[in-house]
Amino acid sequence: MIKNEKEIKGNNFNITRSAEELRTLSFNDHVCIGCGICESTCPVSAITLDGVANIERNYSGIYFSGHDKIKQNNVLETNKSGKLTRLTIDENKCVLCGMCSGLCPANALTLSINDEPIRNIDAYPSYNAYAEIDDDECIYCERCEAACPRDAITVTRKLPDRSKLVTGEIEVIEEECIHCGVCEELCPADAIDVVKTIGEESIEIDTDKCVYCLVCKKSCPVNAIKALCRLCSYGEYDLNDDDSKITGATIIDQESCIKCGWCAGVCPTNAAKIKKAFVGKLTVYPDKCGTCGACVDVCPCNALSFPTTKGAIRAIQIVANDDYCIKCGACARICPNDAIEVTRTGIDYTATDSQSWIDALEALKN
Secondary structure (H helix, E strand, O other), rough: EEEEEEOEEEOOOOOOOOOOOOOEEEEEOOOOOOOHHHHHHHOOOOOOOOOOOEEEOOOOOOOOOOOHHHHHHOOOOOOOOOOOOOEEEOOOOOOOOHHHHOOOOOOOEEEOOOEEEEEHHOOOOOOOOEEEEEOOOOOOOHHHHHHHHOOEEEEEEEOOOOOOOOOEEEEOOOOOOOOHHHHHHHHOOEEEEEEEEOOOOOOEOOOOOOOOOHHHHHHHOOOOOOEHHHHHOOOOOOOHHHHHHOOEEEOOOOOOOOOHHHHOOOOOOOOEEEOOEEEEEEEOOOOOOOOOHHHHHHHOOOOOOOOOOOOOOOOOOOEEEHHOOOOOOOOHHHOOOOOOOEEEEOEEEOOOHHHHHHHHEEEEEO
């Protein structure tokens, strides 16, 4: 945490902060995506991006190994507290202008003025980017939660009572049942409990679990089970539509969300909506790729992968999914072979009268 209540001069800055104004700059290491935008745009060169370690998340269907550049040239340094850090801010140089905070696409840096983040202050520009989920359209299928590379989505759902979704009749003719247990073993719903102990034989059917599939009736060797599925026999005449509704809530952690678009891409009802701050292109040059996996590790969006086939020992070509890339440039920065190129052709941000901020934002285009 950097705090300042005094006058700061130097490097073409002459900023006076009165005692009534308190500026603080904080950094959330776990949110940082290692893109280096803060380092490259800081007007006083006060920020140094240290190592960029792999972002911890669930990998699925991808293969990666090597990470030589991460291990050799970008190993995370430890600060005095012993904790790993991704960047260092020189407090003697920092003028608390807020550029790093305003330009960080992951909101890892936050400049606050009197405890109010500048992203909430209209005078400061911010990216026009958002991620939201329409509760009226969401069916709580949890696909977005499973796909999110940042674990930023939480879905809670309440399922309907299963007994209200099926209807039927079932009974056991005790005097005919031989307690063989065949029905218990075959029941797909684990709704039957059979006691075979001589002298203590019994059979019980849990109608809350029973789905009236009639497997027990068909498999009973002595025809001791009588069952009927009303839906199969008579249709859905006795089902209430309200009894089949799934309710719940889907919450996006805006601190962790980077607006990559995976939630919108996998949503079957178009309930998830995403707007990205950067427009551009992700290009991979396979002939330069050394398949080290560094880019896969550092990408916060799961936009890069090494798909493998069954029996494959090692992937031979990197695959890029531009749809889910946020054009942060972390992959290009970490690639040891310059096999990745990220171009930003457009940036959507709120209006500002500050030419220095406009210049900084426009400079992000390349």
